[in-house]
Structures are given as C-alpha cells and as structure tokens.
Amino acid sequence: MTRPAWDWRLSDLSAVPQHGRTVFSCFSCGGGSTMGYKRAGYTVLGNVEIDPQMMRLYKKNHNPRFPFQMPIQEFKLLPASQLPKELFDLSILDGSPPCSVFSMSGQRDKKWGNEHKFREGQAVQRLDDLFFDFLDVAELLQPRVIVAENVTGMINGKARGYVSLVLSRLRSIGYRPQLFLLNSATMGVPQKRERLIFIAARNDLNFPLLKLEFNEPPVLYGDIQGGEGKPLKAGGVTYQRWHKRRPVDADMGDISLRHEGKQSSFNTRLMRRGKVANTLLSSSFYVRYDEPCRISDTDIIRLQTFPADYDFMDADVQYVCGMSVPPLMMQRIAEQIHEQWLSK
Structure with a gap:
C-alpha cells in the first residue's frame, strides 16, 4: 500500500x-x-x-x-x-x-x-x-x-x-x-x-x-493525528477552558472572552479532526479538541511534512x-x- x-x-x-x-x-x-x-x-x-x-x-x-x-x-x-x-x-x-x-x-x-x-x-x-x-x-x-x-x-x-x-x-x-x-x-x-x-x-x-x-x-487533522500528547494540567486554567469549549471556538481566546469577559490565550489553538489545521507556529500551543491534551510530536512532524526518521537531537520538535x-x-x-x- x-x-x-x-x-x-x-x-x-x-x-x-x-x-x-x-x-x-x-x-x-x-x-x-x-x-x-x-x-x-x-x-x-x-x-x-x-x-x-x-x-x-x-x-x-x-x-x-x-x-x-x-x-x-x-x-x-x-x-x-x-x-x-x-x-x-x-x-x-x-x-x-x-x-x-x-x-x-x-x-x-x-x-x-x-x-x-x-x-x-x-x-x-x-x-x-x-x-x-x-x-x-x-x-x-x-x-x-x-x-x-x-x-x-x-x-x-x-x-x-x-x-x-x-x-x-x-x-x-x-x-x-x-x-x-x-x-x-x-x-x-x-x-x-x-x-x-x-x-x-x-x-x-x-x-x-x-x-x-x-x-x-x-488533508484533515484527523488524517494525520497520532501519538500521545502531553495532558493538560488537571484543574488548570487551560484545562477548565477546554471543558467549556464549543464547536465555534477556534482557540482558548474565544472561550475566555465568552466566559471571562476578556480574550486571553488566543495563541492556544484547538485542533479538530474534521478540519485542516491552522499554520503551525514555533511559539503557539495546540490542543486537541476531542481530548484534553496538547498535540503530539508525531502530529507536529506530520503537520509540517517532516520525515518520521528526522533526528531532532536536543532541539524542540515544534520549534x-x-x-x-x-x-x-x-x-x-x-x-x-x-x-x-x-x-x-
């Protein structure tokens, strides 16, 4: 295949x-x-x-x-x-x-x-x-x-x-x-x-x-999703916001604006399986919409079409x-x- x-x-x-x-x-x-x-x-x-x-x-x-x-x-x-x-x-x-x-x-x-x-x-x-x-x-x-x-x-x-x-x-x-x-x-x-x-x-x-x-x-995010992402800290602000998400929310800023009256953490994006991912940036945070965790290194490598056997040595994969x-x-x-x- x-x-x-x-x-x-x-x-x-x-x-x-x-x-x-x-x-x-x-x-x-x-x-x-x-x-x-x-x-x-x-x-x-x-x-x-x-x-x-x-x-x-x-x-x-x-x-x-x-x-x-x-x-x-x-x-x-x-x-x-x-x-x-x-x-x-x-x-x-x-x-x-x-x-x-x-x-x-x-x-x-x-x-x-x-x-x-x-x-x-x-x-x-x-x-x-x-x-x-x-x-x-x-x-x-x-x-x-x-x-x-x-x-x-x-x-x-x-x-x-x-x-x-x-x-x-x-x-x-x-x-x-x-x-x-x-x-x-x-x-x-x-x-x-x-x-x-x-x-x-x-x-x-x-x-x-x-x-x-x-x-x-x-190519949708669900097509490439794989590996385990780092779980959000239970009880943390991002974790709490994630539980209040709606289908219209693109990022945590949408959630904070709706529930807290001000936009915060708009650089924390929500990744949906049924959509094409937004631009992968070196400094933003990406959280899976269907589970409270960040996207995995496998996701990042595939999103950027890097090879699976690339040796990142001591460097940060997302950077x-x-x-x-x-x-x-x-x-x-x-x-x-x-x-x-x-x-x-």
Missing part, C-alpha cells in the same frame, strides 16, 4: 530519480526547504546558517558538502577563492530570511530598522536587512533561479513598500521576479500555511512566466518544524520550476 506524501522517511530519498540540478540554501534552519528540493530530484550542495544548534541538525540529517555556519553578512563578503566553484553554477539559490518583523502579530512596525535580539542564532540583528543580504549573495553567485519564502505580512500595510524594494533590487541585479501567494493546504500539506514566494529567473535565460496552480485535496518550510510545499514548487524552466 502506498503511503501518503506526508508520511515519509529520509531513507526514501535514495529512491528519488535525480536530474542533476543544484541548490544552495540560505537561512536553512533544520532543512525544510532542503528536503523539499531533494524530494523533487535536486542536489542540495550546502547551506548558510547562523544558529549552531540548527547547523548541528542540518549536518546530522542532510550531510551537506559545503556547510557555512556564519551570519549571511559574513558569508556574502567571503572572497570567491574561498567559495566552492560549484556555487557559481547553481540552478537555484534558496532562502527564507527570518521574518518575525513582518508578522502580523504585535507592534511589528516598531521593530523595523532597529536591532533586536532574536532566537535566530541568539544574535542581535536587523532582520529587515537580511532579505537584501540574501540578494547580495544572489548578485555574487548569479544562480539561474532565486527562490525566497516569507510571511504574508509583507504585503499588508506599510510592508508593501518593502516588497517593492525587494522586487526592484531583483531587477537591478539582472532578474525577472514573480511573486506568489500560496497556501500549503492546496499542495498536500496538512495545514493552512499561507506564504509569499518570490521566484526570479535570470534575464539572459529568457524563461516564460512561471505558472503555479495547486489543487490537491485537503524546528515551526521555523521551517514544509518539505512537501517546497517540493511542489521545485517540481514546477524544473518542469517549466530548468528541464528546457
């Missing part, structure tokens, strides 16, 4: 037909994008990652030929003589610049242009600069295609001006950019994760416009998955880039 696409193993990659196209990944985290490219038949040569814990995970699970553990600001300044020649003949330069300053939660505008200490590498950085650091790398390496993933908050409000600057920068370094708003639930991923995908082809290649349309049937691109999402995008462009 054929397993569903979200139920897979790293060992399955050995059976994927290879077409020889190459990828280098920036801001690689645990390698969600990397696994997507590999599932689509690409060879991922290496990565740039600032976070030592994420780099240990990446090396353990992906065995890169050319790993660079350093800030991208340092990587882009390396002399060409210190870079592998293969990086100057890339099919795709991939990157997911850390994007928390563009999230729609909190007072995001006040974070722009300032240095803050973020979890990414435990370093003080200006995260709104990182996209342009990534494009500096693209200008240096001149890959055939550039792929960058980010949150949908970039096209809301004042952030739209930032997107215009990104698109202008891509054009100035010799690329024709396209911008896609994609929902992973249409791509076989068991969650409604909306993301912006920047895809740019080098001008001299004269590729036609890329078309991305995905209409795969939804790694929530910070990553779902491999199945990137696989679908990478397949179309190869089919419509690179295979020609």
Whole structure:
C-alpha cells in the first residue's frame, strides 16, 4: 500500500530519480526547504546558517558538502577563492530570511530598522536587512533561479513598500521576479500555511512566466493525528477552558472572552479532526479538541511534512518544524520550476 506524501522517511530519498540540478540554501534552519528540493530530484550542495544548534541538525540529517555556519553578512563578503566553484553554477539559490518583523502579530512596525535580539542564532540583528543580504549573495553567485519564502505580512500595510524594494533590487541585479501567494493546504500539506514566494529567473535565460496552480485535496487533522500528547494540567486554567469549549471556538481566546469577559490565550489553538489545521507556529500551543491534551510530536512532524526518521537531537520538535518550510510545499514548487524552466 502506498503511503501518503506526508508520511515519509529520509531513507526514501535514495529512491528519488535525480536530474542533476543544484541548490544552495540560505537561512536553512533544520532543512525544510532542503528536503523539499531533494524530494523533487535536486542536489542540495550546502547551506548558510547562523544558529549552531540548527547547523548541528542540518549536518546530522542532510550531510551537506559545503556547510557555512556564519551570519549571511559574513558569508556574502567571503572572497570567491574561498567559495566552492560549484556555487557559481547553481540552478537555484534558496532562502527564507527570518521574518518575525513582518508578522502580523504585535507592534511589528516598531521593530523595523532597529536591532533586536532574536532566537535566530541568539544574535542581535536587523532582520529587515537580511532579505537584501540574501540578494547580495544572489548578485555574487548569479544562480539561474532565486527562490525566497516569507510571511504574508509583507504585503499588508506599510510592508508593501518593502516588497517593492525587494522586487526592484531583483531587477537591478539582472532578474525577472514573480511573486506568489500560496497556501500549503492546496499542495498536500496538512495545514493552512499561507506564504509569499518570490521566484526570479535570470534575464539572459529568457524563461516564460512561471505558472503555479495547486489543487490537491485537503488533508484533515484527523488524517494525520497520532501519538500521545502531553495532558493538560488537571484543574488548570487551560484545562477548565477546554471543558467549556464549543464547536465555534477556534482557540482558548474565544472561550475566555465568552466566559471571562476578556480574550486571553488566543495563541492556544484547538485542533479538530474534521478540519485542516491552522499554520503551525514555533511559539503557539495546540490542543486537541476531542481530548484534553496538547498535540503530539508525531502530529507536529506530520503537520509540517517532516520525515518520521528526522533526528531532532536536543532541539524542540515544534520549534524546528515551526521555523521551517514544509518539505512537501517546497517540493511542489521545485517540481514546477524544473518542469517549466530548468528541464528546457
């Protein structure tokens, strides 16, 4: 019996037909994008990652030929003589610049242009600069295609001006950019994760416009649910709220507003077997609607379409998955880039 696409193993990659196209990944985290490219038949040569814990995970699970553990600001300044020649003949330069300053939660505008200490590498950085650091790398390496993933908050409000600057920068370094708003639930991923995908082809290649349309049937939470979740503390606030839930409630905030007169714990989501799960975030809490417990690590791994044999070592499973691109999402995008462009 054929397993569903979200139920897979790293060992399955050995059976994927290879077409020889190459990828280098920036801001690689645990390698969600990397696994997507590999599932689509690409060879991922290496990565740039600032976070030592994420780099240990990446090396353990992906065995890169050319790993660079350093800030991208340092990587882009390396002399060409210190870079592998293969990086100057890339099919795709991939990157997911850390994007928390563009999230729609909190007072995001006040974070722009300032240095803050973020979890990414435990370093003080200006995260709104990182996209342009990534494009500096693209200008240096001149890959055939550039792929960058980010949150949908970039096209809301004042952030739209930032997107215009990104698109202008891509054009100035010799690329024709396209911008896609994609929902992973249409791509076989068991969650409604909306993301912006920047895809740019080098001008001299004269590729036609890329078309991305995905209409795969939804995968419900009940389809992937498995394993035992951590029980809610009996008598605790969340436990009490859970017992007051109604079918219309999406999160604990709905319950607290109804019974306590104020919204609290809205980042504690209720997961229903008959619905597609909401976006898996690294810092939110997810509670099963039909039993008083948090979702299991098995649930998290399947929701993010990570492989069942991924070695998380000492890292938190939800953090790694929530910070990553779902491999199945990137696989679908990478397949179309190869089919419509690179295979020609």
